[in-house]
Amino acid sequence: MATQSVSVAGNFKVPTPHNEPSREFRPGSPEAADVKKKIAEVTASVRDLPHVINGVRSMTGELRNVTAPHRHSQVLGRIPTADEAVVQSAIDASLAAQHDWSRTPWWERAAIFLRAGNLAAGKYRDELVATTMLGQSKTFHQAEIDAASEVADFFRYNAHLAQQIFADQPESLQGEGNSLDQRGLEGFVLAITPFNFTAIASNLPTTAALMGNTVVWKPSEKSALSNDVLMRMFEEAGLPPGVINLVHGSGRAISDQAMSHPDFAGLTFTGSTDVFRSLWKKAGDNIDQYRSFPRLVGETGGKNAVVAHPSADPDALRAALVRSGFEYSGQKCSAASRTYIPRSIWNQIKDELVETVKSLRVGDVAEHETFLGAVIDETSLRKIEAALEKAKALPSHTLLAGGNVHAEEGWFVEPTIFETTDPHAFTMSEEFFGPLLTVYVYEDNEWESVLDLVDQTSNYALTLSIFANDRRAVSLALDKLRNAAGMTYINDKPTGALMGQVAFGGGRGSGTNDKAGSRLALQRWLSGRFIHENFSPSTEWRQPYLAQ
Ligand SMILES: NC(=O)c1ccc[n+]([C@@H]2O[C@H](COP(=O)([O-])OP(=O)(O)OC[C@H]3O[C@@H](n4cnc5c(N)ncnc54)[C@H](O)[C@@H]3O)[C@@H](O)[C@H]2O)c1
Numbered sequence: 001m002a003t004q005s006v007s008v009a010g011n012f013k014v015p016t017p018h019n020e021p022s023r024e025f026r027p028g029s030p031e032a033a034d035v036k037k038k039i040a041e042v043t044a045s046v047r048d049l050p051h052v053i054n055g056v057r058s059m060t061g062e063l064r065n066v067t068a069p070h071r072h073s074q075v076l077g078r079i080p081t082a083d084e085a086v087v088q089s090a091i092d093a094s095l096a097a098q099h100d101w102s103r104t105p106w107w108e109r110a111a112i113f114l115r116a117g118n119l120a121a122g123k124y125r126d127e128l129v130a131t132t133m134l135g136q137s138k139t140f141h142q143a144e145i146d147a148a149s150e151v152a153d154f155f156r157y158n159a160h161l162a163q164q165i166f167a168d169q170p171e172s173l174q175g176e177g178n179s180l181d182q183r184g185l186e187g188f189v190l191a192i193t194p195f196n197f198t199a200i201a202s203n204l205p206t207t208a209a210l211m212g213n214t215v216v217w218k219p220s221e222k223s224a225l226s227n228d229v230l231m232r233m234f235e236e237a238g239l240p241p242g243v244i245n246l247v248h249g250s251g252r253a254i255s256d257q258a259m260s261h262p263d264f265a266g267l268t269f270t271g272s273t274d275v276f277r278s279l280w281k282k283a284g285d286n287i288d289q290y291r292s293f294p295r296l297v298g299e300t301g302g303k304n305a306v307v308a309h310p311s312a313d314p315d316a317l318r319a320a321l322v323r324s325g326f327e328y329s330g331q332k333c334s335a336a337s338r339t340y341i342p343r344s345i346w347n348q349i350k351d352e353l354v355e356t357v358k359s360l361r362v363g364d365v366a367e368h369e370t371f372l373g374a375v376i377d378e379t380s381l382r383k384i385e386a387a388l389e390k391a392k393a394l395p396s397h398t399l400l401a402g403g404n405v406h407a408e409e410g411w412f413v414e415p416t417i418f419e420t421t422d423p424h425a426f427t428m429s430e431e432f433f434g435p436l437l438t439v440y441v442y443e444d445n446e447w448e449s450v451l452d453l454v455d456q457t458s459n460y461a462l463t464l465s466i467f468a469n470d471r472r473a474v475s476l477a478l479d480k481l482r483n484a485a486g487m488t489y490i491n492d493k494p495t496g497a498l499m500g501q502v503a504f505g506g507g508r509g510s511g512t513n514d515k516a517g518s519r520l521a522l523q524r525w526l527s528g529r530f531i532h533e534n535f536s537p538s539t540e541w542r543q544p545y546l547a548q
């Protein structure tokens with residue numbers, strides 16, 4: 001019989017969280033020197049990035065190289081490819097750990113993740129930043145806001161939110177006791193994470209675990225270097241073996257096996273819309289086999305619009321377009337990739353916007369002048385290249401900046417701007433996940449109809465920016481674009497969601513909108529049981545009006 005965890009300590013009050021400040025990384029700063037030193041240390045060897053199942057590391061399966069996107073000849077590590085036996089052992093380990101973990105008091109689970117938050121902000125900070133720069137081609141700043149600040153934020157805010165959820169108890173009348181037992185799901189949760197944010201890779205498996213679930217975690221092979229650091233950090237924080245089991249390999253094969261298991265209890269996925277659709281279908285196909293109806297949570301793609309009104313501040317608009325369109329080479333799901341600008345404003349900003357974008361330095365992320373690193377791999381580069389060539393050939397498109405790729409040393413794509421006269425062109429509706437921004441210029445008196453265009457051109461509904469100083473224009477846009485985005489920014493760029501301020505998630509083709517970093521996201525991993533106790537049970541069986 002499994003032993004039950006016992007908490008001898010009392011419940012504690014989780015500290016009020018604050019966003020972890022990001023370091024600036026000015027040239028010559030101590031933090032830049034520390035991270036450069038860590039980069040040198042990481043690149044001095046080829047790391048083994050193993051499966052971690054029930055706390056045991058293994059390199060079982062065919063090995064594949066992990067390389068730096070901005071220097072693809074540089075091998076950083078090797079990952080194994082799980083076969084059926086490896087996946088089965090990860091499922092078995094999750095199921096075996098479930099009894100004790102689900103009975104571990106929530107504050108003890110939270111204490112582990114609060115400790116992980118401090119490790120991310122302290123001991124592991126430089127290694128997380130360095131491996132995210134190397135493996136995912138992020139600049140100092142982009143790596144810091146993701147792998148240090150946001151990783152720490154997720155742990156601290158999630159623990160705080162969990163406390164609120166577990167404090168929520170029903171009313172009890174005199175003589176009765178009612179309570180809500182917030183259980184983890186019965187079975188295991190499959191977490192499939194994307195390459196582009198170390199923070200998302202950290203958040204998905206640990207959110208489910210914090211709420212009492214055990215997890216099979218399949219990270220992206222493209223972020224394996226930093227994700228290996230996360231796994232070591234979870235363990236050092238005190239996560240028991242078997243609670244999160246990391247398996248490398250084919251997402252299709254791992255999900256085929258995990259999602260046909262009777263104890264598959266839920267999927268937490270972030271990645272592209274097509275992959276999530278295929279996973280949803282897989283769950284549907286297997287529905288008769290499951291013990292319970294699984295929870296399916298997916299945050300997916302975006303085609304994020306910046307729409308400006310004639311009253312907008314041109315300088316603020318230009319800055320927002322440069323940052324949200326081209327930081328991290330447009331590989332944030334929230335990146336701006338289509339913009340609608342009135343002719344009067346376009347005439348003011350066009351030249352400077354184009355010159356600024358042409359001047360953005362593309363290259364090695366460890367050089368301070370670099371604004372964009374490489375895109376993640378050759379598949380991504382070729383997909384973007386095909387889109388660039390297709391757009392160049394369209395009479396409706398004028399190339400204003402960039403337009404080329406360079407694959408000799410790294411997977412580099414020039415930051416690119418097209419101007420189009422066709423608001424329905426593929427460049428205004430499809431996600432490319434690269435540094436490609438398309439501008440549609442409208443006449444100043446067409447604000448209302450341009451809002452309809454923004455709403456109807458793409459099936460995604462993730463982030464959106466409205467630039468306007470005229471309040472009635474803002475109100476109209478908020479109303480007409482109510483379902484066009486899960487996060488709407490006014491006079492700000494559409495990237496940069498922060499825990500505690502803007503929780504992240506979109507609707508329509510952008511996902512189930514369960515808002516990572518909110519109570520909603522945590523609650524998806526709970527299954528409630530109400531318990532009612534009568535302290536003085538009645539001995540009368542007759543209807544009240546007949547009873548004496
Ligand atoms: N909405 C959000 O919060 C959010 C956040 C980050 C990224 N994204 C989206 O993620 C995408 C970019 O990330 P990506 O390239 O890692 O996405 P992806 O869909 O290619 O991969 C995501 C994960 O799914 C796995 N995978 C790939 N094919 C699979 C299959 N057939 N079956 C099961 N698993 C499979 C991958 O190995 C990876 O672990 C973009 O579309 C972006 O918009 C969305």
Ligand SMILES: N[C@@H](CCC=O)C(=O)O
Pocket residue numbers: 196197331332333334494495496497498504
């Ligand atoms: N947290 C990110 C988006 C995550 C998706 O890639 C942002 O808002 O910039």
